[in-house]
Amino acid sequence: MPSYFTGLLFGLIFIFSFGPGFFALLQTSVQKGFKKAIFLALGISLSDVLYVALAIMGLASLLEKPTARMWMAIVGTVVLIAYGLYSWFKKPKIYQEKQEADTELSYLKYMLKGFVLNGFNPFIVIFWLGIIGLVAVNYDYSSGEQIYFFVGVLTTILVSDITKAFIAYRLRAMVTPKKILILNRSVGVILILFGIQMIYFLFNNFLID
Template sequence: MISVITNGVLFGLLLAVMLGPVFFALIQNSIIKGFKAGIYMALGIAIADTAYIFLMYFSVKLFENNDVVSFWMGAAGGFIILITGIMSLRKKSVKLEEQQVNTQRSNFFKQFAKGFILNGINPFVLLYWLGVMTLVTKSYQYDQAEIIVFFTGIIATLLITDFSKVALSHRLRAWVTPRKLNIMNKIVGVALILFSFRLFYHAFEHYN
């Protein structure tokens, strides 16, 4: 079970440092609106991820006894993670904009909805969770209890790292340089590509 938790934390860290619109929006919102607004937004992001995880779990379980569909889902999951990794390698760095801090009282629902919608409408988030769900069910072959532990580890890691981003948002703005962003992009990209190869291997092994 320790290895399951470790894998969950690892995937959580990979997702936490993916430099997509959610990463920058969370830091930007924390700088402009303040600490509470950032926390509310982080909770909205986590709930959107959790909803997608449940959706992908039941989607994968629906076809788990169909060998042909399982093969294609494994291949599709590997392709999704591979493309995500390549996009991370090719992603260009951007710099956070300088803006004035707004000290007005934060509205919980508005900031929560902002995080939920921003994360929820991104099709790559849905595809990413499909790839990860396929990986843990087809390649790692986790049972139901292990899947729960794995994704709990991911969400817990995401919440901890997102709360840390919010708390350190002003320092992160100074730290986020193009060179450091490029390094982070490449590390995440290589890791995801390696995971995609593993999923391809198990999909074709199952097919044979």
């Protein structure tokens, strides 16, 4: 169990990470409500859990194969740029309580969105493989202790994501349609830039000898 608490503390390092998921999380919380943002965060966390589990089970080599990384980068590029363009053209809309029916399907849609947005990002794979390598070198953990450690890390990251979404939700009263438009377009530009970065990653690693 001490490894779990070490993981909780280790996860604090990533509280201020600002990837595509972070901006989608803020946008969802302001425009669709806190509950849907929670499910988006759960989807993001689920993709992290998948990669950590694969690595711990010794299947990291599957993620390191050039073909797998190339296709992840292609799908990730399409997802980021498509969602970025959607955000740019999206009409400004502030969430109001009970303005739209909350169904299990709508919550699952946001969980899937979070999973895809985070899961098809090859940089996330590289990130987790790097962390796993770092832990293997610096901590003399058994396989069980490694699991506890990463459960701690993932718990901290999930709680911090939900906290960010809650803060954004509480501040929505200060948000006007004009500010929402700026938010949408800012998120759109940021996601498109992440997509362009992914294109560079593709060309640099797979398409240019």
